[in-house]
Amino acid sequence: MAVVVLGLVRITQYYWREGTVWIGLALLLAAGLRVLLRDEQAGLIAIRGRAVDVLSYGFFGVMVIAVAMTIEGGPLSR
Structure with missing residues (x-):
């Protein structure tokens, strides 16, 4: 959660690309x-099975970074 908060702070400081990354x-x-932790230890990051969680988080993480790095222009671009 601390990393997400850091990202949101950077977005509110008008560094939306860095915050999104x-x-x-x-x-x-x-x-x-999720790969390293057992189901009992995973807590809130455990959604489905371990494989589904890892693939979902990994896919969405890569996609968010890819979109942030490839979008040009916009009202908040620097």
């Missing part, structure tokens, strides 16, 4: 933690 990294961190 931080949120994508938080998803990748969740995927990595």
